[in-house]
Amino acid sequence: MSDDLETMRQIAELAESDLPLLVLDVDDVILEFIRPFPVYLRERGFELKFDSFSLNGNIADLASGARIGKDHVSQLVDDFFDVQHDWQELAENAAEIIAGLAGSAEVVLLTAMPHRHRARRRALLDNLDLPYPLVTTERAKGPAIKLLRGTHPRPVAFVDDMYHNLISARDAVADAHLFHLLHRPENRNRFSESTMHRFRVLERPCVASKWTHGALMADNSVRALLPPVPEGITRVEHWREAGPTIARALGV
């Protein structure tokens, strides 16, 4: 049982299904986060350092070099979600592979973010042709996945880029198939034309090189900081690999 009442309410609204259940995280699984976020920070006068695998303690004021506190980090992340539609692009191959799985599985998107951003995220996902139900949670994901499964003993697969979410799922749903996917774009050094156009990047050459550098560094640094994958969790490198692996696990 999730201890997030709003999450429980959202799950109760979903139609019951006895299809195999596929639960997907959103940030850095379906939508890019760690690539655009440092660039967004730079536009706001901050810099993301990669001293550890955490945002807290790793964001510095560009002018003073001072690290900002936890509340300020939360505020910047919150502000980012307010403008997520300007920054977050779809992970390569995610849409078509999820659509293929959705033919024989129930797909639910489970995102850890303040509930107040749900409508904005829903609109962005709809824009990107991702019509699957979206559940927000401000608490652990495992109990929410257990609730999503319901009483039917159907197979469950869960994909996330954060170990603590996968471990929470492992604790709550012992037989869930767990996949670690940290989306990595093949074309890692640039954003889409539309995003660069929106921020007039190409008209600002020094900004363009910082964007490229920031995006590439984020991608490489995060991977270098990743500890070994915990027991019982399968790492997949990209969506093309994830598709058939998930299908096999769910028996679809």
Ligand SMILES: [Mg+2]
């Ligand atoms: Mg994520």
